[in-house]
Amino acid sequence: MSFLTIENLEKSFGANRVVKDFDLSVEKGEFISLLGPSGCGKTTVLRMVAGFETPSSGIIRIDGQEVVRLKPNQRNIGMVFQAYALFPNLTVAQNVGFGLKVKGTPKSEIDTRVAEMLDLIGLSDLGGRYPFQLSGGQQQRVALARALAPRPQVLLLDEPLSALDAKIRVSLRNEIREIQRRLGITTIFVTHDQEEALSMSDRVVVMHEGIADQVGTPFEIYNAPATRFVANFVGTLNTLEARVLDPASGRVTLGQTEIALNRPLPGPTATLGLRPEMVSLGRGTHDTALSGTITEVDFLGSVIRLRADLGGQSLAFDTFNTNRIAPPKVGDRVELGIDAGDLLVIEG
Incomplete structure (x- = not known):
């Protein structure tokens, strides 16, 4: 039986249904990310689990x-907000121990638990400071320790990294994941950042217009998107229109190139998806070659993102930067290698 179960969850504000028939089963100790654009309903789901919003209908069970x-305050849930929400008039130690004090925990137990939490987040020597004396990353660590101090059954994280700069975000997300694994606490993480969701999660729930479009591991979400929205929202995707020659075998033409997809297609056309990293400059060992003309060259440091025109359709692809080989220039004709098995059938 799942540790956290959400069934047929709905939430409407007036005539606006922001969450629609949402289902999710979470195992004990699992890290789940709710990923989607602003307004898709992910934070509303989190707030209903926390008890800050009342569902219009549906069931939420925690440990049965x-x-x-x-x-x-009756749900034994810890929550970390985007805006930290630390008490400015309390020290770091007092902030961490606040929830325990409210519960009436003896002072000796509070002091012991606060010391454990400050050690866990690496701020043992800053317990006497006030929030304004901390950096943004340190404040977020304190907010996490405060949420964890009462030993909650479930940890909820509402875009906790969005106010931090890029380097601190990467460092802190690794720390959060390490702490979550060490404690084995069931965690729901809300984000609109796909890199955060893919790098931190056991499973990802991609939300769109109030529904869960797809639930799966990061590998499944990225490599086998179930809907056009997921395919376009997660990662960078080329969408290419192909003409179906043989619906039974899935033989299509892409530009002037025939490709056997080896899967049935209804036809007469199909929309195919292809990740830029699945395209190589030069055919090499790939089973299919496409010809095109370079239209863009973007230097991104370790990677160079190029774009080629395939006779009316644009294809973006990546190549690693090396100081020994100059990338193609705009206007150059190139041969591009792909494998038919890497083409996603988005529609058709």
Whole structure:
């Protein structure tokens, strides 16, 4: 039986249905990300699990207990907000121990637990400081320690890294994941950043217009998107229109090139998806070659992103930067290698 179960969850604000028939089963200790654009309903789902919003309908169970009718402070849930929400008049140690104090925990136990939490987040020597004396990354660590101090059953993270700069975000997301693994706490993480979701999660829920478009591992979400929205939202994707020659075998033409997809297609056309990293400059060992003309060259450091015109259709692809080989120039004719098995059938 799943540790956290959400069934047929719905939420409407007036006539606006922001969450529609949402289902999710989470195992104990699992790290789940709710990923999607602004307004897709991911934060509303999180707030309903926390008890800050009441579902219009549906069931939420934690460790077998129905919690929809329970108040937030009755659910044994820890929550970390985007804006830290630390008490400015309390020290770091007092902030971390606040939830325990509210519960009436003896002071000796609070002091011991606060020391454990500060050691866990690497701020043992800063317990006497106030929030304004900390960096943004340190404040977010304190917010995480405060949420974890009462030993919650479930940890909820609402875009906790979005206010931080890029380098700190990468460092802190690794720390959060390491702490979550060490404690084995069931975690729901809300983000609109696909890199965060893919790098941190056991499974990802891609949300679109209030529904879960796809639930799967990062590998599944990226390599086998179930819908056109998921294919376009997660990662960079080329979409190419192909003419179906043989619906039974899935033989198509892409530009002037015939490709056997070896899967049935209804036809007469199909929309195919192809990740830029699946395209090579030169055919090499690939089973299919495409011809095109370079239209863009973007230097991104270790990677060079190029774009080629395939006779009316644009194809982006990546090549590694090396100081020994100059990349093609705009206007150069190139041969590009792909494998038919890497083509995703988006529609058709």
